[in-house]
Amino acid sequence: MTRIAIIGAGLSGLVLAHRLKARASVTVFEKSRGVSGRMSTRYTERYQFDHGTQFFIARTNTFRSFLQPLIAQGVVARWDAAFVELNRGETISKRQWDENFPHYVAVPGMSHLGKYLLTDLDVRLRTRVAEIGTTDRGWLLLSATGDRLGEYDWVVSTVPPAQAGELLPTSFCHLPSLKKIKMVGCYALLLGMQSPIQLPWQAALVQDADISWISVNRSKPGRSGGFCLLVHATNAWSENHIEDDVDEVKKHLAQETSDLLGHDVTNADYCTVHRWRYANIEKQDGPVAYVDEERLLAACGDWCIQGRVEAAFTSATSLADRLGSLI
Numbered sequence: 001m002t003r004i005a006i007i008g009a010g011l012s013g014l015v016l017a018h019r020l021k022a023r024a025s026v027t028v029f030e031k032s033r034g035v036s037g038r039m040s041t042r043y044t045e046r047y048q049f050d051h052g053t054q055f056f057i058a059r060t061n062t063f064r065s066f067l068q069p070l071i072a073q074g075v076v077a078r079w080d081a082a083f084v085e086l087n088r089g090e091t092i093s094k095r096q097w098d099e100n101f102p103h104y105v106a107v108p109g110m111s112h113l114g115k116y117l118l119t120d121l122d123v124r125l126r127t128r129v130a131e132i133g134t135t136d137r138g139w140l141l142l143s144a145t146g147d148r149l150g151e152y153d154w155v156v157s158t159v160p161p162a163q164a165g166e167l168l169p170t171s172f173c174h175l176p177s178l179k180k181i182k183m184v185g186c187y188a189l190l191l192g193m194q195s196p197i198q199l200p201w202q203a204a205l206v207q208d209a210d211i212s213w214i215s216v217n218r219s220k221p222g223r224s225g226g227f228c229l230l231v232h233a234t235n236a237w238s239e240n241h242i243e244d245d246v247d248e249v250k251k252h253l254a255q256e257t258s259d260l261l262g263h264d265v266t267n268a269d270y271c272t273v274h275r276w277r278y279a280n281i282e283k284q285d286g287p288v289a290y291v292d293e294e295r296l297l298a299a300c301g302d303w304c305i306q307g308r309v310e311a312a313f314t315s316a317t318s319l320a321d322r323l324g325s326l327i
């Protein structure tokens, strides 16, 4: 059987592995202690936060068909949030999300979509691929401590393009294209409250502030824990402050949130910041996945198309189809 190494166990890596597992010997390497990448959920003693992806939408029939059994099993559900658009503190529009244009989340936390896909997959957690070398039997993957992670016929990277550019062999024919693709950062502010704040909405898109998004996390189906808010800074503000001291970032975003809500959250019971260095990317017009048939190297991920869950899925499934015809 063809041996395939997939680097990264976000949605792209897991969907790709899932689609290829019957036809190849697939191993997935993930540097974190859990799967799902940017579709993560953080659990604290009292609170639960989806601090990356907030919801996802299914525009294509292929993604809808993929979601169907997950919805039937309760792994994915509709989030019918009371949604508003705010300009500073003022509500400029509001609507109730419903079945006419479903907004989906994984249940009981966003990371559970990735966990669901784990069945029968060989996923090596806490394993950062640091180097890709060669032997006479194919590609040799090495960890940061120099451990041999195995030899493979194909290596597929699903990590953000800046990191793929550092990691993939210089012989990869698409390396120059990858190096030109830029993702932007995003800070998430995680706020847990002992007493709920009364808000007339559950999800807010914010304009004209350093913050772009606020949600009431437990308004999503199946969530547990106390009242908490998940705040995202704008990509522009995050990029301009990406190397700043995290305490300063936290202070600013908590103050900005307080001003927007008209409610002081600077003394929240739980307050922390997560920096997503490579969070988002605008619409791309290149290939949906990059394949080097001669070298047996490939790269895919949302960043080939746009910073969206459905884009990660589309990139991975199209690469799976392509590899399926090559192995």
Ligand SMILES: Cc1cc2nc3c(=O)[nH]c(=O)nc-3n(C[C@H](O)[C@H](O)[C@H](O)COP(=O)(O)OP(=O)(O)OC[C@H]3O[C@@H](n4cnc5c(N)ncnc54)[C@H](O)[C@@H]3O)c2cc1C
Residues within 6 Å of the ligand: 007, 008, 009, 010, 011, 012, 013, 029, 030, 031, 032, 035, 036, 037, 038, 039, 051, 052, 053, 054, 055, 056, 057, 127, 128, 129, 130, 158, 159, 160, 163, 167, 186, 188, 232, 276, 278, 279, 280, 300, 301, 302, 303, 306, 307, 308, 309, 310, 311, 312
């Ligand atoms: C703050 C934020 C908000 C978002 N909101 C939404 C939203 O509301 N709706 C929506 O549709 N999308 C949203 N997205 C985008 C969505 O999360 C992504 O499109 C999707 O999760 C991308 O999946 P992926 O598998 O392509 O990449 P990732 O999830 O980034 O997966 C890459 C994986 O590779 C691993 N990795 C990296 N380097 C190595 C290495 N050297 N060795 C081993 N493993 C490695 C990483 O740990 C990660 O798990 C959001 C993203 C962020 C960050």
